[in-house]
Amino acid sequence: MKNNNLIRLSSSCYWSMETESLAVDGVDIKLSISQKKLFKFLVKHINKPVLNLDIFYELHDSLDKEFNEKSVRNFITGLRKSVPCLNLVNIYGGYYMLKSEQISKYIKLKEQFFEIIEQSKNPIVVTSPNEYDNPIIYVNDAFCELFGYEYEEVVGQNCRFLHGNDTKQEALERIREAISAQKSVEANIRNYTKDGDMVYEDITISPIFDKQKEKLSYFLGIYKDITSMPLFLEKVQEVL
Numbered sequence: 001m002k003n004n005n006l007i008r009l010s011s012s013c014y015w016s017m018e019t020e021s022l023a024v025d026g027v028d029i030k031l032s033i034s035q036k037k038l039f040k041f042l043v044k045h046i047n048k049p050v051l052n053l054d055i056f057y058e059l060h061d062s063l064d065k066e067f068n069e070k071s072v073r074n075f076i077t078g079l080r081k082s083v084p085c086l087n088l089v090n091i092y093g094g095y096y097m098l099k100s101e102q103i104s105k106y107i108k109l110k111e112q113f114f115e116i117i118e119q120s121k122n123p124i125v126v127t128s129p130n131e132y133d134n135p136i137i138y139v140n141d142a143f144c145e146l147f148g149y150e151y152e153e154v155v156g157q158n159c160r161f162l163h164g165n166d167t168k169q170e171a172l173e174r175i176r177e178a179i180s181a182q183k184s185v186e187a188n189i190r191n192y193t194k195d196g197d198m199v200y201e202d203i204t205i206s207p208i209f210d211k212q213k214e215k216l217s218y219f220l221g222i223y224k225d226i227t228s229m230p231l232f233l234e235k236v237q238e239v240l
């Protein structure tokens with residue numbers, strides 16, 4: 001096998017263009033027909049985000065007939081579990097990217113930026129205002145940790161599920177207005193975890209526009225947990 005036919009996916013993981021096979025630590029990994037198909041497709045788009053929907057179309061005869069983003073996600077989750085050294089990352093909930101270590105500085109910078117968001121201690125959410133009901137398309141780990149949900153449980157939902165029945169909040173009115181005016185807003189809001197515990201957040205929501213700054217593409221929400229703040233204020237008042 002010639003070296004120039006090998007794509008280095010990580011330090012221990014190589015894809016051979018020649019034999020269309022995956023090797024981990026020098027040992028060939030047995031792939032199903034659909035997994036092989038997926039690799040061939042992702043390798044064509046190495047280091048570039050590929051739309052979940054495009055993956056579905058590529059694999060549609062091996063996956064469920066009816067389009068279901070979840071089926072693609074489950075398929076890829078299975079693959080990532082069986083080959084953990086694979087750098088196959090999910091981006092904003094709607095894309096996947098197979099990463100190769102033979103990458104340009106520019107792409108590396110982009111990846112690092114993604115890692116920064118992924119590892120931020122501040123919970124982060126991204127929504128898609130051009131889709132029906134402005135669904136969540138990405139949350140980072142800190143978001144899942146704070147609210148006690150799995151990634152798959154929150155993507156696709158509007159953020160309003162977080163306040164549950166606690167609808168009489170002045171902050172919600174301000175958020176609603178800012179969203180329809182495509183403006184940024186900062187508000188303190190009472191949200192609820194999956195277990196039903198109230199958490200108090202300072203959230204900053206920013207509209208994100210395309211490069212020409214013309215068309216609204218996303219809303220970005222960055223949270224700061226201030227649950228202990230009311231307690232703190234009570235204590236200060238007690239002292240005064």
Ligand SMILES: Cc1cc2nc3c(=O)[nH]c(=O)nc-3n(C[C@H](O)[C@H](O)[C@H](O)COP(=O)(O)O)c2cc1C
Pocket residue numbers: 125126127134158159160161162163164172175176179189191203205206219220221
């Ligand atoms: C990025 C972003 C983050 C949001 N985060 C929350 C949140 O944490 N809790 C919440 O109740 N609503 C949140 N919202 C607001 C809701 O999505 C929704 O706009 C709000 O409930 C008012 O609209 P409604 O009257 O249609 O429910 C967020 C909205 C955006 C765009």
